[in-house]
Structures are given as structure tokens and as C-alpha cells.
Amino acid sequence: MPARLSASDVLDLVLDADSYRSWDTAPVEVPAGPEYRADLDAARAKTGLDESVVTGEGTVRGRRVAVIACEFGFLAGSIGVAAAERIVTAVERATAEGLPLLASPTSGGTRMQEGTLAFVQMVKIAAAVSVHKANGLPYLVYLRHPTTGGVFASWGSLGHVTVAEPGALVGFLGPRVYQALYGEKFPDGVQTAENLYANGVIDGVAAPESLRHLVPRALRVMTGEADEYVDAHPEPVDIPDIPAWQSVMLSRRADRPGIRQLLRHAATEQVPLSGTGQGEADKTVLVSLARFRGQPCVLFGQDRSGQSPETTMGPGALREARRAMKLAEELGIPLVSVIDTLGASLSKEAEERGLAPEIARCLADLVTLNTPTVSVLLGQGTGGGALALLPADRVLAAQNGWLAPLPPEGASAIVHRDTSQAPRMAEAQGIRSLDLLRDGVIDAIIPERPDAADEPIEFSKRVGAAIARELADLRVLPPDRRYEARTTRYRKLGLPR
The missing domain is CATH 3.90.226.10 (2-enoyl-CoA Hydratase; Chain A, domain 1)
Incomplete structure (x- = not known):
């Protein structure tokens, strides 16, 4: 002792x-x-x-x-x-x-x-x-x-x-x-x-x-102390029009940088937190107090280094997410959510511990959260586990990030009775970043030059700069206007523009 x-x-x-x-x-x-x-x-x-x-x-x-x-x-x-x-x-x-x-x-x-x-x-x-x-x-x-x-x-x-x-x-x-x-x-x-x-x-x-x-x-x-952010908006970047399946394959590279690299190379301050505070800790997610270029936030995200086909996020991970949401709201500082998941756990335990209800609560809490929010689709965005962290005032996506109700192989199995049509399903479902931008699901694309795994440090810094830029912009937006814009966005999503 x-x-x-x-x-x-x-x-x-x-x-x-x-x-x-x-x-x-x-x-x-x-x-x-x-x-x-x-x-x-x-x-x-x-x-x-x-x-x-x-x-x-x-x-x-x-x-x-x-x-x-x-x-x-x-x-x-x-x-x-x-x-x-x-x-x-x-x-x-x-x-x-x-x-x-x-x-x-x-x-x-x-x-x-x-x-x-x-x-x-x-x-x-x-x-x-x-x-x-x-x-x-x-x-x-x-x-x-x-x-x-x-x-x-x-x-x-x-x-x-x-x-x-x-x-x-x-x-x-x-x-x-x-x-x-x-x-x-x-x-x-x-x-x-x-x-x-x-x-x-x-x-x-x-x-x-x-x-x-x-x-x-x-x-x-925690006090919301922010440095003055002086960074001109970047010049527009042409995002290459590559097949959706290529983005899926690139997002699955074992050496692709994830949330840990983002914190290591782009955060100017970090204090790691752990668990729900109520006896649950899921190793597939990470939560931290952080600052990006002097902009404070609570950072929560899916940690690719803690995931495998046998180890996927369960309901405890989403309860950790909701703890992060509550923490950000209580302190009046922004929440940044990072999406990078193989998908939620498909198991007896996950069902009995309330996976689907936790996804629902995350969606409801994020849409109505009374603090600025930024979501980053960093890599794979599979199923309800990805959707649970999506709603935000600003949604960014890495060039090879993607979002789908199932992995393309799963969608192919449902529609075509086998997985051979996965590339075709990826194209048809509009899952890649360019499609998500076109459809209003995301607001901006963070370029990869040409692939995040080939430039992990520079890519992580680029993501950090994009987060900081959005946080700085959201700080000056009146809360009622910000909240109205967020709820209107999701109310009209999918309707003719």
C-alpha cells in the first residue's frame, strides 16, 4: 500500500x-x-x-x-x-x-x-x-x-x-x-x-x-479555453473519382492510421479517460479530453487497433460514447466523434445487454446535444455502430472513408445470395466519400495523398487541422442557430433539394 x-x-x-x-x-x-x-x-x-x-x-x-x-x-x-x-x-x-x-x-x-x-x-x-x-x-x-x-x-x-x-x-x-x-x-x-x-x-x-x-x-x-485560431480555409482539393470498392480495400489496410495516430500527431493537449464510470470499459473505443490547434473538445472514437473480426464494439462502447456526450454537454465544450469500425458486435451478449437500444440513444442524444459537435468518418463505417456516432453540426470524411448499412459483402449476400457482387454493391449503395458529399451526408472531404497509410503523420495532422477549423467556426455560431441547422439538416436528409 x-x-x-x-x-x-x-x-x-x-x-x-x-x-x-x-x-x-x-x-x-x-x-x-x-x-x-x-x-x-x-x-x-x-x-x-x-x-x-x-x-x-x-x-x-x-x-x-x-x-x-x-x-x-x-x-x-x-x-x-x-x-x-x-x-x-x-x-x-x-x-x-x-x-x-x-x-x-x-x-x-x-x-x-x-x-x-x-x-x-x-x-x-x-x-x-x-x-x-x-x-x-x-x-x-x-x-x-x-x-x-x-x-x-x-x-x-x-x-x-x-x-x-x-x-x-x-x-x-x-x-x-x-x-x-x-x-x-x-x-x-x-x-x-x-x-x-x-x-x-x-x-x-x-x-x-x-x-x-x-x-x-x-x-x-475542461474550462473551454481556446486559443485564437488563425488558419485560412484550405484551397479546394480535387478528390479522385476512384471506385467505391477501392476505397473499401484501402480503408482496411492494417497500417492505416486511426484515432491513436490522430491524437499522437495532431492533438496539442490530451488527457485520456476510460470507461463509463459505471463498471464498463470497451477496448474498441477511446475517449479523451483533447485540444486540436488550441481548440478544446471531448474526443470519442472507435479505435481500429482494438478491433478485429472477433472483437467488435458492444453496447458498453456506446455507453462510453454517451458518457462522452454528457461530459461535453455538462462542460459546454465541443464533442468530436471519430468513426472507424468493422461494425457492432453480433452476439448473444450484445443483444442481451441492449446493443440496439444504445444505438438508438446515441442517435437521439447526438441530434439534440446542447454543445457543438463534429463527426469524422476516418475509415470504415459499417452499420449501426458507425451510424451511432454520425449526427453532428459538421461531418467530415477522409477521402477513403465510407459509410454503409452493412459491409459490401453483407449487402451482396442479401441481394445476390453470395459475396461475389460486393464491389458492385459498394458502387450502387453510394457509400464512398464523394457520394456522401453529393447526398448531403457529409460536409467536406479530407484528402489522402494518395492513401492515408502511405502518409500517416501528414494525414493525421491534416485531419487535426480540419477538426480545429470546424471547431473554431462553430464557436462563433449562436447556439440556437447551430441547433436549428443541425435538426433541419437531418429532417431534410434524403429529400429532393
Whole structure:
């Protein structure tokens, strides 16, 4: 287990030197018998603090932020009425002053000496955090060793971004309580930061010393901070009129660049996230806070490196997509969706876990999302898994990107009873980028010179520049006009122009 960081340790790691200013006042008085009073006195003498949490403000690379940190040395960081009141007061002040909020819990949970009244304090803490987020203000959480009980089950699990200390014990029911109740040890390796990350409960595991770099990177995106974008629109490019089947074959090249190359070569900032936050993580997709040429966004996309004919996106991937949509909307920053999929999973498990309903919810959420959206058809666009990420204010396609209800082989099997007519079906169905542009499905084509796989770095940079250009244009568009244009576009799609 890691050595325990004190509240002052974590604040020193995150905040600019000498920038911390306490917001704390004397704790509210709570009824305390002689034994509890003695416990409180001993905790105060041991830590030099008057409660299990400290709150205040400081700066992170000059940016003003609010902070809340638990002190485990004070009665195991437990939360009673006074500590809860201090937390809620700080959250409300951060909301009123429009400040991002950084929280770092470490706690055994509810303060047992105060019983049920302490237990229900988690409700008002969760409510205050929800109001803070509803005001479009960032909430970042760093879970320290250990974080359990009601703290993890309330404000410890509500972050827009949640990371944990390496090796930290993180879970709902503390292992000592479990053993006392059930007469056996809780299974090893479950309540660890690393396991929760692997299972999509938290976004990552980060060493304390990395916070000094991680927090400012995240805040630059989450606050919507955008650099002035000075880039003339590119000269029109002639897109070669090649057969649709040729584009299909080129899009399937194993060395074709995907979303990971896009982030590596074109993003000026990135903070990878993981999972739904609800116990699902699909390796066929990727989500990240990112900036392209200084334009912030939540990036979500299908990761070709995680896909194979045996491993395709399931409903959990689409729930991750909806988490990304909600994150972008709550923070008021754009969403960028990247389409590059062999297709959705065709399996008993996918059906039983609600694949089709998740596609439907993605479509409904994207069309009505209250934030700018850009969609990029980067490569293969097969079936409902591709369609689920398509609706956007601006839709771009790589020159050899394509979109179809089924792979051409599947369409051929339905119409011609075998797959031999796949090239003919690809041509007839209008799946290539030039056809999609003609039909109003996409707005622009990103050239490949002559094929993305032959110029992966330059192509990725070109895609990044196109994304940045669209994001910059959408930023200045009034929200009501942007929303109306998006809904009108899809209402009229397919009708005579």
C-alpha cells in the first residue's frame, strides 16, 4: 500500500507555491459525549487540524481553483455533520465564484460516532456537487489511499474526471467491515485503483507527483479555453473519382492510421479517460479530453487497433460514447466523434445487454446535444455502430472513408445470395466519400495523398487541422442557430433539394 499523503501534501503537489488560502471557519458544533469528545481532541492534537477536511482556494499555473482535501489522520478522514457542512460550503462558494473544483478524498466513510445523521450528510454533498456541475464548472477528483464507504459512494464518484493514487484501496465496503460481517476476507485485488480503472469505474491511475502536470492539462480543456485560431480555409482539393470498392480495400489496410495516430500527431493537449464510470470499459473505443490547434473538445472514437473480426464494439462502447456526450454537454465544450469500425458486435451478449437500444440513444442524444459537435468518418463505417456516432453540426470524411448499412459483402449476400457482387454493391449503395458529399451526408472531404497509410503523420495532422477549423467556426455560431441547422439538416436528409 502507498504511504499516506496528508491534505497539505496533496495541496502542495497541485497548487502553485504559496497560493493556497483557507476558506475554513470554526466547525459547527455537534453533540458529542465524553468518548467522542476525547477522540476529537486527540485527532486535533495529532494533526493540528480542527476537522477531517480542509477547504480553500489556490492557483494552478495561475488559474484560480477551489480545493477540498481529506486528512486521513483525523479520525480516518471520516465525514460527520461538521465536515460535511465544510465541504458543502466550499462547493457552494466555488459554484458562486465560478471556480473549477479539485477534490481529493481519503476516508473510511461516515463518522460512526455521529450515526445516521452523519450518514445522510452524503446527500447534501452530492446535491451541491451536482449543482456545481450543472453550472458548467469542472469537478476533478483524485482518490487517495484509502477511499471507501459513503465518501466513495457520493462526492468521490461524481467527478467529470476521476483518477486514483497507485495501489490505493478504493471501494464501497471496507475490507475490515466485510470480514466482520461475513466471516471471510474480501477477495484480493478487487478494491484497488488499478482494478477499478481496468473495469471502467475510474478514468486512470496517476502518481501524486504527476498531478502538477495532469491537472492543468485537464483544466485547459475542461474550462473551454481556446486559443485564437488563425488558419485560412484550405484551397479546394480535387478528390479522385476512384471506385467505391477501392476505397473499401484501402480503408482496411492494417497500417492505416486511426484515432491513436490522430491524437499522437495532431492533438496539442490530451488527457485520456476510460470507461463509463459505471463498471464498463470497451477496448474498441477511446475517449479523451483533447485540444486540436488550441481548440478544446471531448474526443470519442472507435479505435481500429482494438478491433478485429472477433472483437467488435458492444453496447458498453456506446455507453462510453454517451458518457462522452454528457461530459461535453455538462462542460459546454465541443464533442468530436471519430468513426472507424468493422461494425457492432453480433452476439448473444450484445443483444442481451441492449446493443440496439444504445444505438438508438446515441442517435437521439447526438441530434439534440446542447454543445457543438463534429463527426469524422476516418475509415470504415459499417452499420449501426458507425451510424451511432454520425449526427453532428459538421461531418467530415477522409477521402477513403465510407459509410454503409452493412459491409459490401453483407449487402451482396442479401441481394445476390453470395459475396461475389460486393464491389458492385459498394458502387450502387453510394457509400464512398464523394457520394456522401453529393447526398448531403457529409460536409467536406479530407484528402489522402494518395492513401492515408502511405502518409500517416501528414494525414493525421491534416485531419487535426480540419477538426480545429470546424471547431473554431462553430464557436462563433449562436447556439440556437447551430441547433436549428443541425435538426433541419437531418429532417431534410434524403429529400429532393
